[in-house]
Every structure is written in structure tokens, then in C-alpha cells.
Amino acid sequence: MPISAEILKTLIEGELATVSDARVIAHIRGMLVEPHAVLRTWDYGEPGQQYPCWMVLRDAHSGGEIAYCEYGFGPCSPWGLVSSGEHQSMGMDSGWFNTFLDAFFESVACVELPIWRVFGEDRDGTRVPVTDEGAWEATWSRISDLRSCDQTKRYHCGHSVDYGLARSGH
Numbered sequence: 001m002p003i004s005a006e007i008l009k010t011l012i013e014g015e016l017a018t019v020s021d022a023r024v025i026a027h028i029r030g031m032l033v034e035p036h037a038v039l040r041t042w043d044y045g046e047p048g049q050q051y052p053c054w055m056v057l058r059d060a061h062s063g064g065e066i067a068y069c070e071y072g073f074g075p076c077s078p079w080g081l082v083s084s085g086e087h088q089s090m091g092m093d094s095g096w097f098n099t100f101l102d103a104f105f106e107s108v109a110c111v112e113l114p115i116w117r118v119f120g121e122d123r124d125g126t127r128v129p130v131t132d133e134g135a136w137e138a139t140w141s142r143i144s145d146l147r148s149c150d151q152t153k154r155y156h157c158g159h160s161v162d163y164g165l166a167r168s169g170h
Contacts, residue, residue, distance in 0.1 A: 005035040008054055008068055015100045020162040027113055028104060031057045035068075040082065041089045042072050051090065056100070058084060059109035066103045072096075079103040101163045111136040115161055118142050121154040129160065 012032070019025050039050040051071035058065045063084045070078060073096035081095040081103055082088075097103040104110055116139035119127040131142060139157050146155045 008035040018163045062108040115159040119156045119158045
């Protein structure tokens with residue numbers, strides 16, 4: 001079945017229904033745009049090759065967008081982080097994800113939310129929350145302090161937002 005604006009809205013709503021945090025849902029809803037197709041350059045093909053990408057979210061602060069594309073990195077990773085800048089490229093493979101929410105949580109758009117916490121990593125690789133939720137910058141400052149004081153343990157920035165098959169400590 002060919003993709004359409006209505007199908008994309010349904011896919012996004014289905015993923016948002018799995019999110020347990022109302023702050024995250026409200027933040028995302030505030031950035032959603034009416035899905036519309038834009039031709040973007042595929043940098044890994046013939047010169048000038050383009051594919052239709054459906055733009056679904058725009059972060060006005062960073063100029064970042066989330067797109068859906070069935071070509072290029074899709075269908076395996078159809079949700080991509082792209083720039084609204086002058087160069088309308090599909091970007092690199094590291095910016096494409098299996099789900100809309102994975103793309104969102106890898107975007108700059110999510111750092112505005114106060115959902116970040118420090119996770120310490122145990123020897124077996126288990127991540128354990130060390131702090132309560134807070135702002136992005138404050139969390140990274142705390143990580144820096146902890147890494148300086150305790151070089152025997154690894155510290156990471158992450159969130160505990162539940163969504164689908166989310167990885168705790170993202």
C-alpha cells in the first residue's frame with residue numbers, strides 16, 4: 001500500500017500511544033507538521049538522484065526535521081533525521097531509524113525536555129539511575145563531575161521514558 005499523509009499520521013499516533021510520559025507527547029505534538037512529500041537528494045546513488053521523503057516533524061529551534069522515506073535507508077529504517085537547511089539531503093545512515101520515536105529520541109528536539117538523568121554502568125553492563133530527572137545541560141555537567149571523581153565506573157546520559165520496546169537508559 002502506498003504511503004500517504006493519513007497513513008503516516010496513524011503510524012505516529014500508534015507510536016505516541018505507547019508513550020507513558022505526557023510531557024513527551026505534548027512536546028512532540030507541538031512539533032508535528034502536516035505530512036508532506038519533499039524530494040531529497042540520495043548521496044549514495046547516482047549524482048542528482050532523489051527520493052520522496054515525507055516530512056512529519058519540524059523543530060523550529062534547531063532546524064531539524066523527522067522524515068519518513070520508503071527508499072534509500074528504508075524500508076528497514078524509514079524514519080530519518082534531516083536538516084531543513086539549504087542542502088536537502090537524506091543524510092547519513094546513522095540518522096535513520098526503525099521507528100518514529102527512536103528518531104525523535106536521537107534528535108536535538110528532545111533535549112529541551114527535563115527527562116534526562118545520569119546512569120551509572122555496572123561491570124555487567126547494567127545501567128542504574130544515579131540522579132533524578134533534570135535538564136540536558138545539568139545532567140551532562142553532573143556526568144562530567146562524576147567521571148572526574150570516579151574513574152572506576154562509567155556514567156551515561158539517558159532517559160527513563162517508556163515507549164514500546166524502549167531501551168532503559170537510552
